[in-house]
Amino acid sequence: MKPENFTEQCVGAEEFCNLSREEYITMLNEYIYPQTYEWVLIATHTAVFVIGLVGNALVCVAVYRNHSMRTVTNYFLVNLAVADFMVILFCLPATVLWDVTETWFLGDALCKIILYFQSVSVTVSVLTLTFISVDRWYAICFPLKFKSTINRAKTAILLIWTISLTFNAPELVVLTTEKLVPLRFDLEYLVQCTATWSYTSDLVWHITKVVFIYTIPLLLMTVAYHQIVRVLWRSDNVPGQAETIKLASAEQTQLRSRRKAAKMLVAVVIMFAVCYFPVHLLSVLRYMPNIKQDDILTCLALLSHVLCYANSAINPLIYNFMSGKYRREFKRAFCCSSTLSLESQTTTSRLTSKRQDMRCQHICHQRQYRNMCHTCLVRNSCRNNFMN
Known part of the structure; x- marks a missing residue:
């Protein structure tokens, strides 16, 4: 029995001190229940989830089924698709639940694993795009000095994952769950997955990621594709051919193919730059002393999360609209085997x-x-x- 003069200490706002446990839980449930704009957010993420899973799976299937598509660039694009597929499958649902309810319900272990893997996937994406740009730059601007091979692509992909897993390893150590908002009862509401290191260390970490995982790779890709475009569009000659040789039909086809591939890759890089700019900008701005967390900043943060996941889903759409080979393979994925066989025979006879x-x-x-x-x-x- 509590003594008569015992007074229960009120934790949190005084207006909720007289609520019973059941009333308190009901009040929290009403608070975390999605509002109208949050239902729009959920619907948008659902569309991104379906499109991203189907699209990235089709990219892998297309390259696997068509041996002629097993090129160095397509190996890198498959690596990009695998990273996008996994982050959409494992990270998107948890992030949506967290954004809407303002609560991390998945525990300390998944707090570390999911956010770490999300950072790894972003690093894999940007490094893959960087390796593609460097490979295309060497192959087109210096065709006689560099020979791109499948084995080199596989080695580069292994290096990309090794660097990504190592670079983001600190997050496995510092990420944990904390109750940043005091509650009256021991409830798993408003728990956050956050870093335990100091304010300064967190700021330095985010600036480091902005510089090395966004700014520098984007500058390298911009320079590489600028030179690639200059080489491919400055004349009607295939790089590596003499200026005086008039292009045959096959060489003209090769030049057009390279130009289409360059346009597609530039579109992928532009979409990456646009989609990840808001989240990197906000990750630095929120540490500025004059920036306060208000409704506008919260909405911008939610929108930046949508753009990040949308980038993982939009790449297959770019391939579909800008690459005839991917478009044909995507269509074939929904056709019966007899149709595939007939198309294969027709293609072979045309080539012959x-x-x-x-x-x-x-x-x-x-x-x-x-x-x-x-x-x-x-x-x-x-x-x-x-x-x-």
Whole structure:
């Protein structure tokens, strides 16, 4: 029995001191229940979740099923898709729940693992885009000095994950759950997943991430793609070919293909820069002494989280709109096996016919082999070459 003169100490706002435990819990439940704008936020994240999972899975399936797409660039894009797929699957639901309820319900272990893995995935994404830009820069600007291979791409991907896991390791140590808002009862409400190191250390850490995981890689990619665009659009010559050689049909096709690939990669980099700029800006601004946490800053923070996850879902859409190969493979993923077989046979026959046609034209140009051209006189191009 409590003594008659015992007075229970009130924790938190005085207006809630007279509430019973049940009334107190009801009040907290009403507080964390989603408001109208938060339902819009949930719906937006749900759309990003579905599009991101399906799109990134299709990227992996497309490269796996089509051997001709197993290029160095596509290996890097698959690595990017794997990182995006995993962060959407494991990190997006937890972040939405946290943003809406202002409470981390998943415990201390998942606080460390989920936020650490989210940081790792962002680092993997930016390093992958950087490696792609450097690889394309060497291949297009210095075609005779550098040979890009699949084995080198696999080694680079292993290096990317090693650097990402190591760079973000401090978060595994400092992240933990804390009750930053005092409550009257021992309840798991308004718990936050936060870093335990000092204010200064946290500021230095975020500035370091902004510099090394956003600013410097973005500058490198900008310089690389600027030079790539200059080389690919300054003339009608494939890099590595002599200026005086007039491009054949196959070389023109190769040049157009490289230009399309460059446009697609530049679009991916621009979307990355746009989507991650707000979250990096806010991560530094919130430490400024004159910046106060108000409703506007909270809404901007929620919007920045949406953009980060949207970036993981938008890359497959870019591939679909800007790459014919990815678009065809995405369509094939929803077709039956007989259709796939028919398309494969049709594609093979077209390639074979094109090779025979090019070989025939080459022979027709050789005057000493005119007798060999009778088999291809039905082709107008060969007939014209023969008669001239």
